[in-house]
Amino acid sequence: MTGKQKILIDTDIGDDIDDAIALYVAMRRQFEIVGITTVFRNTVDRARQVKKLLREYGNGYESVPVYAGCGVPMGTEPQEYPHIPHYTPDLAEDVYTPDGADADAAVDFILDSCRRYGKELTVIAIGPFTNIARAIQKDKDALNLAGRVVIMGGAFYKQYADWNVISDVTAANIMFRNLHNLACIGADVTHLLVAEQALYDDLLTYAGKERGHMYLTELFQLWRKDRPRAQLLLHDPLVMYYADDPGICDMRSASVVVLTDGYARGMTLNVDAYGKKRFNPEAYTDFDESQKTLVAAAVKRDVFNARIFADIVTLAQSNNA
DSSP states (O other), rough: SOOOOOOEEEOOOSSSSSHHHHHHHHHTTTOOOEEEESSSSOOOHOOOOOOOHHHHTTTTTSSEEEEEEOSOTTTTTOOOOOOOOOOOOHHHHHHHGOOOOOOOHHHHHHHHHHHHHGGGGGEEEEEEEEEHHHHHHHHHTHHHHHSEEEEEEOOOSSSOOOOHHHHHHHHHHHHHOOSSSSSEHHHHHHHHOOOOOOHHHHHOOOOOOOOOHHHHHHHHHHHHHSSOOOOOOHHHHHHHHHHHGGGGGGEEEEOOOOOOOSTTTTEEEHHHHHOOOGGGGGGGGTTTOOOOOEEEEEEOOHHHHHHHIIIIIHHHHHHHO
16 A cells, blocks of 8 residues: 555445445555544444455455444434345454454544554544544544544435435534534435446456455445436445545535434535524524535546546556457
8 A cells, every 4th residue: 555645434335236336446546545434234244345346356455454333323223234235254254353342442443543644544433433433422522633524414405305314313403513524425416426337347247366356246236236317326435535636626614503303304504505593583593604514516527537447447447458
């Protein structure tokens, strides 16, 4: 690995395919991954899948620590969950055992990493925000020590409840109220990133020898079997490209409120765009409007497509040559 920036990834890999693509992109971009935590429901399965992808890619990434984090959204009762959709029996092998399978250990790992690396570290959260919120509850200052916390979540210019927020609304509310270094790539922007056919075909039919890509293709085929009519939307890879080059997105400063009740529960209200404070001043008594968050308003799609094509398809073509 090179001297690229340090990142810590918090992911719900194993349901949709874009988390796995994002992790693959992070390795191709040669980020220094200090660790990975998993979140939401069956986090041990997710951690095992991360371990396998790291191991198959190799190049030093097989030694990255992986922790199974919080599977239970805040305010809900624990329950048994089935295997993740992209589970395969080989993931039960000892070699894929997480470095930690206790949610508290995952939270402590996030906190310790922020304290250790400070501004050198970018925390990347591409799943529900339970681990992040639990870390804030344990130490409200530690995550603010990091250079940035970059998330895929929310929707700020088209208002609806994004999956990563509505999966744990309480956690999202804690995160938005307490972090001062938050950069948000919302679903209203990432939904613009429908994979081009060449990328789709490569992920489906790769026949080269690079083992990380071979496993990514296996996961992609499992995803396609599970969701045969779904579009391939590249939500989470954009977060990796933004972490590498913030110029890929048009970022704007906004006051954001997570709506926690009623029909709009789970929406991330961009108060500056939609608030109409002068018509509804009584609604702002519990809101610090001086706290601003960076939110994506647009993405350079041509730049994004060129980069992911170079990182995945060009590699595949060279390996097939």
